[in-house]
Amino acid sequence: MSSPWWREAVTYQIYPRSFADADGDGTGDLAGITSRLDYLAALGGDAIWLSPFYPSPQIDYGYDVVDARGVDPLFGTLEDAEELLTRAHGLGLKVIIDLIPNHTSSSHPWFVDALAAGPGSPERDRYLFQDGRGPDGEEPPTNWRSVFGQVAWTRVEDGQWYLHMFDKEEPDLNWRNPEVAEEFRSVLRWWLDRGVDGFRVDVAHGLVKALRDQHVPAGESPNSDPAVMYDLGVDDDPMWDHPDVHEVYRDWHDLIASYPGERMLVAEAWTQGPADLRGYLRTDEFEQAFNFQWLQSPWSAVAFRDAIVTTLDALRPSRAWPTWVLSNHDAVRHRTRYGDGAQALARARAATLAMLALPGAAYLYQGEELGLPHVQLPPEQQQDPWAEGGNGRDGCRVPLPWSGDAPPFGFGPGDGQPWLPQPVQWTDLTVAAQTGRPGSTLEFYRSALTARRRLARGEDEEVRLLDAPEDVIAFHRGRLTVVLNCGAEPTPLPRGEVVICSGEPVSSELPPDTAVWLLSDG
Incomplete structure (x- = not known):
């Protein structure tokens, strides 16, 4: 009996607004992705994963969703999405899409209705509205800080507060409300009916909360380091990894298993370590969960060795095979994490080759196959809501260079810089410049993925x-x-x-x- 496709798959993450632009507006779109699927098939991967493309005000790059069943006009139409699915499947590529169940946009019809309906209403119960503390309710209900470093509660005109573990424009849903659960069952069915092969579940560890203060050591602040995507250094995390989240995923597993073919769920679940991650990989929950230990390791044989041993030892008691990843849309590109110049690129290639030999699935982030560095953008060019006081995540999201010797490097039919400016020094890093060039990073990736398929697939775990x-x-x-x-x-x-x-x-x-x-x- 053959293994399911996802167990040893190489999945290429696409950040839609930065991959390829078909209409010339400077922002990538679904038609642009479809036009470049031959490139991805030739690269040698098995699947693509699309970051959000749903209707959204784009306050948080589309993770603030208004309609999880549609396509934002910025990226095209539902017909474009269906064409992408058809074309990808014709090339033998599976398609995974993002699912954002922790929160919606504040422009979502549900949240608009919740504000209008008032305290105690069924509409408000879809979200986490609470009365404040203090004589006049002027203090937030808990001491939590959001991932973006702000107070995690915002007060509305009638005096209540709502929770947002990310931006204030992203109110958290109340997963103890059956209506919320049924809504996401419907969303899953909507996309499964259109042929989607899997879902990457955003903030999978955060859906259910224990609404109480976070206990922290004296002299420290809750969620004290906003420079860390999820501050898990504090032992007490009432907002993350609640045991009741697993009931949600058991329900989803049963729904997905009712569809033909091998559909799958992969969790973005930040936990205290691989042993805690195993809790999401029971036989009736997720097929995969992102393992960020390799990504978080410095350039160090000791650190890489520890990542391998810790991960494999933690997952061995379960049926789960691991996942490995070096870069994504939220992290500094690994070429830049490893230093500067030619040495950093050599290290990035070496870490990738070692990772691709490990058992389990590998996730690649668009542009790493070109050896792209993280871009340091000046403050006036940054758009990430998380960029206050730093460079945010924009530096890993600069649009791909495809061809030519000046921006936009074939990214689209326009002449100007795309939505985030590309460095003029990227002339030698384009797809066209590296294709067929011996020793280029692109040709190295093609060779490495061919070698993996030929020699590492199906080997002993x-x-x-x-x-x-x-x-x-x-x-x-x-x-x-x-x-x-x-x-x-x-x-x-x-x-x-x-x-x-x-x-x-x-x-x-x-x-x-x-x-x-x-x-x-x-």
Whole structure:
């Protein structure tokens, strides 16, 4: 019996507004994605994951949803979405879409009705409205801070407060209300009926809350570090990872299992560690959950080794295979996390090659196959609501360069800069410039994904770590031996046929900042 497609899939994340622009308005769209699906099929992945494209005021780049069954005119039409699905499936690509169940936009009809209906109404019960504390209710109901670093409650004209764990324009839903649960069952059915293969569930750990103060050590503030996407350093997290969320996902699992084919759910669940993540991977809940430990690791063999051991040990008691990811739309691109210039790019390629040899699924973020760095945008060009006091997430969302020697680098038919400006230095990083060029990062990714499909797929799930210097990580997986040199000196290679190297060809020694796959005779 063959394994389900998602177990060892390579999924390519598409950030729609920054992938490809078909209509020339400077913003990517669904028709633009469809026009580039041949490129993605040739890259060698198995699936694409689309970040939100639903109708939205775009306060938080579409995560503030007004209608989860539609397409924002910024990105096209429902017909464009259906054409994308048809074309992707024709090329053998599965399609995963984002689902945002934690909150809606404040412009959602439900929230508009809730404001109009007043305290105690059924309309308000769809959200988390509470009376304030203090003599006149002037203090928020709890001491929580939002992920964006603000007070997590906003007061409305009649004196009540509503919860928003993100922007104030994104009110949190009340998942103890059966009407909310039924609405999302309907949304799931809507997209499953149109052929979607899976859903990435945003903030999967946050749907149900215990509405009480967060207990923090003396002298510290709740959710004290807004520079961290989810501050899980505090032991007490009444807003995250409530046990009752699992009832929601068991219900969804049954719904999805009623559809033909292998449909799946992948959780964006930030937990205290892989062992807690396993709670989302029961046989009747999620098929996958993002494992962010590899992404959060510095350039360090010790850290990578720990990520592998901790993840595999934590998931071994369950039926779940792991996922691995190095970059996404919320994180500094891994090329930039690893340093500057050519060395950083060499490290990024090496980390990718090592990751692709591990058992389970791999998620790639658009542009990493081009070796794109994180872009430092000046304050006046930043649009992310999380950018106050820093660079936010815009730097990893700059539109892709496809061709040409100046912006917009073939991103669309227009002549000017796209919605976020591209660096003029990206001439050598375009798809056209790297296609067919020996040694380019794009051709390296194509070769690595081909090698994975040929040699790593279907191999033993077991990873056996080998003795190696402290700055080197080496492991066996089936017939493969993988070596990653994070040190400053070359390291001897074990015997075996070199299959692929992240840098220049090697024989007996592996240079610093390089990874290699070797094929054993056994």
